Amino acid sequence: MSIQEIYDAVMAYEEEDVAELVQAQVDAGTDIEKILNEGLISALDVIGEKFSAGTLFVPEMLMAAEAVQAGLEIVRPLLIDTGAKPVGTVILGTVKGDLHDIGKNLVGMMFEGAGFKLIDLGTDVDPEEFISAAQENDADIIALSGLLTTSMPEMEKTVEAIRDANKNRNLNVKTMVGGPPINEEFATRIGADGYSVDAPTAVDDARALMAAGI
Numbered sequence: 352m353s354i355q356e357i358y359d360a361v362m363a364y365e366e367e368d369v370a371e372l373v374q375a376q377v378d379a380g381t382d383i384e385k386i387l388n389e390g391l392i393s394a395l396d397v398i399g400e401k402f403s404a405g406t407l408f409v410p411e412m413l414m415a416a417e418a419v420q421a422g423l424e425i426v427r428p429l430l431i432d433t434g435a436k437p438v439g440t441v442i443l444g445t446v447k448g449d450l451h452d453i454g455k456n457l458v459g460m461m462f463e464g465a466g467f468k469l470i471d472l473g474t475d476v477d478p479e480e481f482i483s484a485a486q487e488n489d490a491d492i493i494a495l496s497g498l499l500t501t502s503m504p505e506m507e508k509t510v511e512a513i514r515d516a517n518k519n520r521n522l523n524v525k526t527m528v529g530g531p532p533i534n535e536e537f538a539t540r541i542g543a544d545g546y547s548v549d550a551p552t553a554v555d556d557a558r559a560l561m562a563a564g565i
């Protein structure tokens with residue numbers, strides 16, 4: 352039994368096998384980050400490369416994603432069940448026009464695991480939905496995910512709308528952005544308060560934003 356088997360099962364789109372193999376690794380006490388990075392996420396990276404190379408297509412990408420999600424469901428309780436006391440409220444979503452949610456879901460699980468109250472708005476989220484949810488829940492942070500290059504202007508529009516709501520609509524919330532096409536420079540340029548490269552870093556950065564005061 353090895354992590355490689357999880358990777359191979361994702362590449363073979365074997366959803367049930369992935370769930371069983373992840374469970375077996377969890378039962379054996381394997382480090383969760385190792386299961387995620389070496390078993391599940393690295394497989395998706397290769398799937399993405401094959402998609403770019405034109406050797407597989409959207410249906411395969413979707414089957415691989417479903418296999419990974421089956422694995423994530425197994426680790427979810429372990430990531431979110433820390434008993435930590437609420438440290439803040441985060442509104443999370445993938446920006447308008449973008450349907451990718453695996454990275455966002457992972458970020459969400461780690462926020463929950465770190466004791467944040469999480470309101471996950473899902474994918475294809477309109478700027479106004481983020482703002483209303485932040486107002487309704489007295490949120491501290493709005494975290495935006497995007498995987499497509501076309502999501503970058505959407506993210507900019509959303510951050511701008513939130514900034515405007517902070518100024519004119521009695522909102523007081525910070526913004527964090529992430530996803531493969533996003534980097535620190537882009538985040539700074541669009542005026543986001545934070546950028547993080549992955550889910551564990553996102554949690555540390557969110558804590559730092561909270562400590563810096565809202």
Ligand code: B12
Nearest residue numbers: 399413449450451452453454496499500529530549550553
């Ligand atoms: C799975 C997948 C899909 C699945 C998504 C299923 C799902 N439920 O999410 C499906 C099949 C639906 C899909 C569709 C499409 N996809 Co797609 N997809 C992927 C793939 C293979 C994996 C993405 C993934 O889940 N990665 C794993 C997660 C864990 O990583 P992650 O999202 O990067 O998240 C980490 C960090 O980025 C960060 N993070 C993420 N969000 C946030 C948010 C915050 C606030 C912070 C702080 C951090 C953070 O933390 C995460 C964990 O550590 C990628 C290739 C790749 N390697 O990325 C292509 C990819 C993203 N897709 C691509 C494309 C082109 C498409 C389509 C346009 C294809 C088509 N012709 O229809 C459609 C678009 C649909 C739409 N409107 O969104 C391209 C994007 C190219 C580009 N630069 O724009 C990629 C890069 C493939 C490629 N190499 O060409 N896709």
